Amino acid sequence: MEKVFFIIIASLSVAAALSVVAQRNTLYSAFSLIGLFGCLAVAYITLQAHLIAAIQVIVYAGAIMVLFVFVIMLLNIREEELRVDRNRLLIFSVPLGGLLFGLIYFGLKNFKIDEIKGAPVGTSEAIGQGLFSKYLLPFEVTSILILLAIVGSVVLARREKDGDIEDIEDDEQVVKVSMAEKSKVEETKE
């Protein structure tokens, strides 16, 4: 029964991952990535990692993917640009990927782990005790990392005011000057 459940989850997540890579429209692949995150959250629940499953849904499917979808819709990519996306490297990369999977599977093949049952559960209490005692310093450093990411994204995504506006103003002045000259020329003609 558990095995059937696992097979359903695994096949769904592999299908979603293939859809992420193969989909032509960027928005569709973002949505299939959200589906993949949902499937992985279910897999985490079967592995008794309840807090991580909740974080997966809230942070990954909720926050990060909203950011992705927001950026995709903000850029408003044209249809022609999507159609240009031809996979010339598919001939090389799929056999290489198969080779990589073969290598990993060769390592995994003789690695036998027993059936999973009857062990403690990764609740928020258990995770929090580890996070606030032994791993307190990495946790705090993580907050600095997030602060840096916020500042960096604001600096990078900001529109540079000086250059753009000066250019526009220069153009307008040029147009005004040329209009004035034209009118002067017309006046002298008359």
Add this chain to the structure above:
Amino acid sequence: MEQVQVLSLFFQLQQQSQEIAAGYSERFFEMVSQVSATNFLVLSSILFVIGVIGVLTRRNIIIIFMSIELILNAVNLNLIAFSRYWQQQGAPNPYTGQLFTIFVIVVAAAEAVVGLSILLALYRNRETLAVDEIDIMKW
């Protein structure tokens, strides 16, 4: 005489093949009946390889970002499967894998934020999302 030899060889082969088939069916039943952490490791390696193929083949930079997220999720699944294994073995710190997963998620969020803002600035300047047309830093 030769016929007898051929027949005995035939029966021997048949017996061996039946034994091999019995062994395979036993292993197959074992595989089908229970979920082990190895299954999760195989699933995570499949997802990892799909992500690597996505990074290698696609030209759209947003899809490359999403493939990187996929790779990070495969690693998370691996970490949680091993965490489960150590929980079952009664290790002193059984939640280390899950703690590390939290850090991976945080770093992935930071990476997505910075990467997408770089992408916005890039699209504003170059009007393209194809990675082979973005060659400002090419020597």
